[in-house]
């Protein structure tokens with residue numbers, strides 16, 4: 001008896017996909033580019049990729065092919081740090097990080113006891129991700145279990161690969177948002193870990209919000225939880241070294257620690273599946289620790305500019321003598337949009353403030369394979385290669401009249417992609433595929449479809 005499998009499906013057009021880190025190796029060795037390429041998909045996985053003529057010959061029976069002209073087909077984007085619960089307060093006026101948290105973030109997050117509210121935000125959040133070509137995100141929820149369930153439930157409907165978990169926070173925030181006790185909060189986190197980690201494509205992270213909003217006891221228990229499950233692929237996700245005021249506050253709360261990274265380190269939170277958002281103001285000692293422990297850094301440029309945090313230094317993060325895993329992130333609601341492409345444009349400007357550039361190839365590497373490597377998922381996502389999960393985004397090089405006109409003056413793909421990241425046009429994503437299904441089609445009457453309902 002043969003196992004039944006779904007028929008093969010193809011996606012044809014210009015393809016760009018990364019296979020190594022261009023911050024560490026010569027750029028030309030780090031990607032494949034097919035001007036007329038073909039990706040073959042079966043049962044949610046990529047089975048073949050290459051020049052159309054070669055690949056088609058290997059798959060003579062393949063007839064179901066979506067063909068995209070004037071487009072670029074890439075791996076789906078990876079957002080390494082985003083607060084879905086802050087979607088309702090994106091673009092709130094005024095103030096720097098700590099006051100912004102008090103004024104906007106905490107009151108908004110208090111609403112997620114209400115599961116219906118959480119469901120409604122998760123719904124709009126996923127639509128924003130998918131219409132921006134993002135297929136995997138490392139997501140903050142908030143204190144309440146309802147906020148975690150709502151996120152993962154919606155992710156299951158689209159069959160997206162997401163990382164999330166309960167946010168642990170038991171001091172220095174209003175009672176209405178605070179965990180009742182460190183012990184209980186970590187028990188709830190472990191319960192949610194059992195419920196969601198490895199269920200379909202969902203993955204769990206232990207998430208202390210940041211050092212100032214956890215008691216030493218909560219950090220200790222969070223570290224123990226992380227260490228118990230690290231070999232099962234569970235993550236640790238938090239904020240680090242975002243702004244001067246925050247760093248001073250941490251120093252006053254933890255006077256014995258050598259630096260901010262050391263606070264987390266003392267509690268077993270700095271390890272090989274740890275993801276640290278921001279890292280704008282990092283000492284050489286801390287970079288060394290982040291490298292030695294194989295940690296990942298999520299660069300959040302639009303958020304750092306919006307909150308006036310500090311300026312991320314990618315040259316330090318990717319110092320060839322001690323490089324770190326690095327991805328980009330929107331950090332909504334500190335971030336000002338859900339578009340990873342626009343983050344690349346902002347990252348370029350932040351680098352320029354320090355007299356450096358990041359070219360388009362390195363930028364789109366960060367958006368795809370770099371993010372996947374940061375999240376230890378590069379064996380499954382982040383590039384278009386046989387065996388990977390078929391998470392794919394299709395960018396439209398003619399998404400509006402002006403972009404269409406401008407592209408005639410771009411000499412090659414790299415220049416075209418740089419124009420896209422700099423202009424950040426609306427509706428640049430033409431289609432998004434998740435595990436081989438087209439779950440977003442910009443030009444369809446109803447652009448979004450859950451995996452279960454899609455043909």
Ligand code: GUN
Pocket residue numbers: 083097101105209210239242303331334
């Ligand atoms: N540090 C602690 N919490 C937050 C948050 O919600 N947003 C940002 N940007 N930084 C934080």
Ligand code: ZN
Pocket residue numbers: 081082083239277331334
């Ligand atoms: Zn954040």
